[in-house]
Amino acid sequence: MKTTGNTIFISGGSAGIGLAIAKKFNEVGNKIIINGRSEERLQSALKQLDNAIAIQGDLSVKADRLKIAEELKNNHPTLNIIINNAGAAFMNNLSDSNNNSAEKAFEEINTNYISVIDFTALTLPQLLQQEEAAIVNVSSIAVFRSNKYLPTYSASKAALHSYTQGLRDTFAENENLGVYELYPPLVNTEFSAEIGGANGIPASEVADELFDALGKDQFEVPVGDTKKIHELVIPITENVPH
Numbered sequence: 001m002k003t004t005g006n007t008i009f010i011s012g013g014s015a016g017i018g019l020a021i022a023k024k025f026n027e028v029g030n031k032i033i034i035n036g037r038s039e040e041r042l043q044s045a046l047k048q049l050d051n052a053i054a055i056q057g058d059l060s061v062k063a064d065r066l067k068i069a070e071e072l073k074n075n076h077p078t079l080n081i082i083i084n085n086a087g088a089a090f091m092n093n094l095s096d097s098n099n100n101s102a103e104k105a106f107e108e109i110n111t112n113y114i115s116v117i118d119f120t121a122l123t124l125p126q127l128l129q130q131e132e133a134a135i136v137n138v139s140s141i142a143v144f145r146s147n148k149y150l151p152t153y154s155a156s157k158a159a160l161h162s163y164t165q166g167l168r169d170t171f172a173e174n175e176n177l178g179v180y181e182l183y184p185p186l187v188n189t190e191f192s193a194e195i196g197g198a199n200g201i202p203a204s205e206v207a208d209e210l211f212d213a214l215g216k217d218q219f220e221v222p223v224g225d226t227k228k229i230h231e232l233v234i235p236i237t238e239n240v241p242h
Contacts (some may be wrong), residue, residue: 001132001134001213001214001215001217002132003018003025003026003028003030003211003214004029004030004071005029005030005080005082005110005238006025006030006031006081006082007030007031007033007076007079007080007081007125007222008022008025008030008032008082008083008187009032009033009035009055009074009076009079009081009082009083010032010033010034010035010082010083010085011021011035011036011059011071011082011083011084011085011086011119012016012035012036012041012085012086012087012121013032013033013034013036013042013045013054013083013085014034014036014038014041014044014045014054014196015016015034015036015045015186015189015190015191016187016189016190017040017085017138017184017189017191017201017203017206017207018034018036018085018086019034019045019048020032020195020203020204020206020207021083021085021206021207021210022045022049023048023049023051023204023207024204024207024208024210024211025207025211026049026050026052027050028211029053031052031076031078032049032053033052033053033054033055033072033076033079034046034049034052034053034054034055035054035055035056035057035059035068035086036054036056036086036150037056037058037062038056039054039056042054042056043084053076055068055072056072058166059094059111059115060086060107060110060111060115060117061084062118063239064065065115065118065119065122066122066135068119069119069122069123071185072123072126073126074185076175077126078130078231079123079126079127079130080131080132080133080134081133081134081136082119082120082123082131082134082135082136082138083117083136083138083205084116084120084135084138085136085138086111086115087111087112087138087191088102088107088108088110088111088112088153089108089150089153089191090104090107090108090150090152091149091150092149092150092151092152092153093200093205094130094148094149094151096196097138101152101198104152105152105155105156108152108153108155108156109152109155109159111156112156112159112160113156113159113163116137116160116163117163117169120135120167123186127177128174128176128177131176131178133177133178134177134178134179134180134214135177135178135180136180136181137160137163137164137167137179137180137181137182138182138184139160139161139164139181139182140153140154140157140183141183141184141185141225141226141229142154142157142158143157143158143160143161144226144229144230144233145229146158148226150164157216161168161181164179164181165181165190165242167179168181169242173187177228178214178217178219179219180182180210180213180214180218180219180220180221181220182206182210182213182221182223183220183221183222183226184201184206184223184224184225185200185201185223185224185225185226186199186200186201186225187200187201187203188200188202188203189236201224205223205224206223209221209223216241220234
């Protein structure tokens with residue numbers, strides 16, 4: 001796929017991995033549209049980008065998804081790439097009966113999985129009108145193995161991973177639409193600070209890997225430590241009937 005001259009919508013684009021991706025693609029000649037819940041953070045991010053656009057809204061809310069999809073359709077008809085990057089994550093101690101584990105899990109599943117399915121469905125008609133288009137779902141190294149700190153977050157990303165595989169199979173015969181999955185490991189962002197993000201890789205490394213993968217039509221995009229697991233697991237799962 002071409003890596004310049006695209007119109008790219010990035011959810012969660014005001015900070016962290018989303019902003020790093022925005023910067024990478026902005027600097028090589030793409031029209032960037034970033035999304036986030038905080039208008040203040042969006043305006044701060046725009047100062048770091050050249051002629052980018054911000055659309056404020058919370059994609060975990062149905063009304064906002066509808067509003068944003070309509071704005072993209074009406075005001076940005078050349079949209080050809082969506083990057084589903086916005087996410088929610090909570091430390092979730094399943095042994096603590098007062099932890100509200102289910103409420104945390106509900107928010108993670110809604111943000112990381114359900115809202116991605118719905119927003120993708122809302123924007124698909126527009127994407128399918130383009131000569132070349134892509135959907136990028138940002139999952140995680142956590143899709144391959146959960147842990148006691150982020151059990152429900154890992155489950156939500158595993159659900160996203162499974163959905164992405166099914167979406168890719170659905171459009172396998174469409175030569176104009178690519179479905180990509182980006183698997184970051186621990187990344188040094190504000191989002192991951194609570195779980196030791198300071199020990200993670202820079203967000204710019206994730207952006208660089210995605211940029212290279214798009215140029216090579218490489219739909220599976222493991223990053224950093226995820227590459228080791230990906231090399232072992234994906235060849236096996238690809239042999240499962242589907």
